[in-house]
Amino acid sequence: xxxxxxxxxxxxxxxxxxxxxxxxxxxxxxxxxxxxxxxxxxxxxxxxxxxxxxxxxxxxxxxxxxxxxxxxxxxxxxxxxxxxxxxxxxxxxxxxxxxxxxxxxxxxxxxxxxxxxxxxxxxxxxxxxxxxxxxxxxxxxxxxxxxxxxxxxxxxxxxxxxxxxxxxxxxxxxxxxxxxxxxxxxxxxxxxxx
Numbered sequence: 555x556x557x558x559x560x561x562x563x564x565x566x567x568x569x570x571x572x573x574x575x576x577x578x579x580x581x582x583x584x585x586x587x588x589x590x591x592x593x594x595x596x597x598x599x600x601x602x603x604x605x606x607x608x609x610x611x612x613x614x615x616x617x618x619x620x621x622x623x624x625x626x627x628x629x630x631x632x633x634x635x636x637x638x639x640x641x642x643x644x645x646x647x648x649x650x651x652x653x654x655x656x657x658x659x660x661x662x663x664x665x666x667x668x669x670x671x672x673x674x675x676x677x678x679x680x681x682x683x684x685x686x687x688x689x690x691x692x693x694x695x696x697x698x699x700x701x702x703x704x705x706x707x708x709x710x711x712x713x714x715x716x717x718x719x720x721x722x723x724x725x726x727x728x729x730x731x732x733x734x735x736x737x738x739x740x741x742x743x744x745x746x747x748x
Contacts, residue, residue, distance in 0.1 A: 557589060558597050559633040562606055562622060566630050569610050571617035572598060584697025586704065601626065648711070652718055659729040663722060671715050678708040 557579075564570065564578045576594040598620050601607040606626035610619040622630070648670060655663040681704050688694065
């Protein structure tokens with residue numbers, strides 16, 4: 555949803571062609587979210603299908619400009635006004651990995667935590683070394699805000715890894731064997747009488 559709404563929000567400033575829109579997204583997010591031009595055009599086509607953008611003029615260079623509709627403007631205002639739910643949620647890959655590792659026989663969940671800690675510390679060091687946002691420009695400010703959010707996420711991840719280590723010290727990992735009862739899937743088969 556973030557890419558979709560971000561592109562729509564950028565279009566609220568004025569019409570853009572696809573590659574221009576992708577470049578504006580990149581410029582406003584400090585290149586922290588890889589967005590290829592194909593994804594941009596696919597997203598624009600979906601936004602058009604949903605009535606949030608429309609095709610506009612084509613310039614002398616053959617660039618097709620996309621314009622936001624009134625429904626698109628309302629969607630952008632709603633997106634900006636509504637709180638964002640955490641993206642990690644129950645489908646956080648790292649949390650799932652640690653939980654699964656803690657239940658596998660012969661798994662060293664401590665090694666999983668240490669490897670992740672090393673990678674997260676390296677990412678955090680790299681983020682902190684980035685001097686983005688120091689020149690006072692609007693583009694620099696937006697990059698800094700994104701970078702700072704990534705720093706806070708990495709710091710929170712380190713705190714969570716420490717928490718996992720403490721929990722696993724109190725309650726060691728335990729292998730869970732496969733269940734012997736077969737799960738039921740779908741509806742039971744109806745037996746026809748002949």
